[in-house]
Amino acid sequence: MAEPDPRTLEALGLAEAPREHPLSYPGARPEESVLLDGDRLLPLTRGVYEDRVPVLAVGSNACPAQLRHKMARSGVSGTIPMVKTRVFGLGVGVSAHVSPMGYVSASPFHAPGAVGELFLTWLDAAQLAVVDASEGVAVAEGAYGRAWLSASEVRIVLDSGELLPGAHVYVNRRGVLHNGSGTPRLHPGERPLLASLLAGSERLRELFGETPEDFCARARGDAALCARGTRLFASEGLTIASGLERYA
Known part of the structure; x- marks a missing residue:
């Protein structure tokens, strides 16, 4: 079978995975609800899949x-419904850890009154196991726990106006980074985030270098260095609770 045309993949937002290009984190997103089918993005015919698990x-x-x-790396089906939703009561913050993938990732926090658009992925059992493993859910020292948030905590509304009873979300066990005034900082994209973090901490620059490019290059694949960076976030008082830890 011929390899997909890279130009086509780029047009679909399928060319660069943040795991391979850390500074692209969180990566390109569709403009609307789609069915991811390997190298294709197809229209969706519905917003709810009762035989799959909803994960924000x-x-x-x-x-x-x-x-x-x-x-693809796990040999699991890449057919995944991705439904664009409006979410009430959840913010997207910055994880209080450095990932060996080479970036500082996003993590949700409790945000009463907040409204935003997030994609809901509907995963089958094998796909859920792959994503769980990628987030370190089953590992005691892993960064994330998978939490079930019911509609009483977070409202998830489909384009049809249907309110879901709840969904899973990955919550960072170490909390999130704050913005200097005691509230979670928002994740602005990897390059501006790393530039800001490095500018604000001499010790972080000693570990990861002066630039976002340095940071990603040093962090990528170096679990021991990433663990030192994670501890540094805590020791410099940069972390706070997300408010969702009790669910994870």
Whole structure:
């Protein structure tokens, strides 16, 4: 079978997975609800899939290229419904850890009154196991726990106006980074985030270099260095609770 045309993949937002290009995190996202089918993005015919598990994507799991990469490496089907939703009561913050993928990822936080658009991925059992493994859910020292948030905590509304009873979301066990005034900072994209973090911490620059490019190059694949960076976030008082830890 011929390899997909890279130009076509780029046009679909499928060319760059943040796992391979850390500074692209969280990656390109579709403009509307789609069915990810390997190298294709197809129209969706419905918003609810009763035989699958609903998982909100707050970071790179909303990027088709990232999902495609994860499933392909595990030999699992890459057919995934991705439904654009309006979410009430959840913010997208910055994880209080450095990922060995080479980036500082996103993590949700409790945000009463907040309204935003997030993609809901509907995963089958094998796909859920792949994403769980990628987030370190089953590992005691893993960064994330998978939390079930019911409609009483977070409202998830489809384009049809239907309110879902709830969904899963990956919550960082170490909390999130704050913005200097005691509230979670929002994730602005990897390059501006890393530039800001490095500018604000001499010790972080000592570990990861002066630029976002340096940071990604040093962090990528170096679990011990990433663990030192994670501890540094805590020791410099940069972390706060997300408010969702009790669910994870």
